[in-house]
Amino acid sequence: MFLNLNSEQQHALDAAGQAFMPMLEGLVKFSIPITLVTFVLGLVIALAAALMRISTSRILRGIARFYISIIRGTPMIVQLFIIFYGIPELGRLLTNNSENQWTLAPVIAAIIGLSLNVGAYASEIIRGGIMSIPKGQTEAAYSIGMNYRQTIQRIILPQAIRVSVPALGNTFLSLIKDTSLLGFILVAEMFRKAQEVASTTYEYLTIYLLVALMYWVVCFIISIVQNFYESYLERGYRS
């Protein structure tokens, strides 16, 4: 070693080295893939919920509002526990057979839980984006003979999405950080890996600072990509 470390410092450094590879594995194999999959699924749910929220049908509006209210009104960790630990018991309760467990793989439970979350939060963002588009756009689309679906699809959504991108970028960053909760439902993601090493080496400060640094690097890269994407979407709008 180039540095002259005392034995405590050496121990901390060794722990960090020991933790790094498992953490990176947790990041690459779980945290990032789960984030990407849930973000896409979540956006699909969000779009559907946003369209339901602005629909003329009271029933559709009610369903969407109820869903959003439940997700936003309960802690995500509780939702994840219900899905992962609770749903298997549905089999037992519904079929009156204690052997009948509808077990979900941790990753599947994680994807369901996070997608529902992204769906609820992003739907409010997309709805805001849709509402921000002037009424004249809808009228112009109608005036050339478009129906509701064509108007939403070709005129309103492309503009609403552009307005929503900055806020959706924040949702994406939150999502990456929220994957740190998935260790509690046994997904071997980055933070869980960090905890495992921390609890055997007792180097809490080092390990948790290291994991914080890794989340930060990932988020930093994403925010750079997001900036590029935003300026790409802005092209041609400024005269």
Next chain:
Amino acid sequence: MIELQNIKKTFNDKKVIKGIDLKVNQGEVVTFIGRSGSGKTTLLRMINALELPTEGAVYVNSETYDNKDKKSQIKVRRQSGMVFQSYNLFPHKTELENVMEGLITVKKMKKAKAQQQALVLLEKVDLTAVKDQRPNALSGGQQQRVAIARALAMNPKVMLFDEPTSALDPELVNDVLRVIKDLANEGMTMIIVTHEMRFAKEVSNKIVFIHDGVVGESGAPEQIFNHPQTTELQRFLNMLREA
């Protein structure tokens, strides 16, 4: 061509249109004049079902609509083209794409053919040079001419103009009025809401003065502007002269 039968419209208990009957024949250019709030824009918007009458019926090219039947409204809407005060071009599309949009989405035309037709229309409003620009890069006058081309692309039987020059800088007004005049000369049936009285006089076959939700007076431009019969119209014209 267009027939409005006993149209009434109430907005939150406020009677905006109190019973209007009107006929517009093929090839006629009819201009609605009147104070702001007189109901002239509301009446125009009913002709393409952007506004629905509380009572009465609207016929355009023998099509009519029911307030509860969206399909019938779309059918009526497809008879007419509308030009708005604030242009309402699609900002995420180029000028050419704005004109092509209806052809592709509504008429299901192939892209190449739509492009060809759109170019002819942009040529007509003298804007081929900016076809690949976005609306924000254009002046209001240019945007309004694109909006006219976009409406014409759908091959409407009637063109509706809702104060097409009110939002424009004075030096840009004439370019837009010239395009509208050209359309009139080609025999297009048109209904125009405008505050440009000189233009109204030149281009219209008939002027309809709308006052307080009813037709106050209507007739040939010469009669309306030079021999107004009612005190309301006289007062309205005097007010404009003073301004």
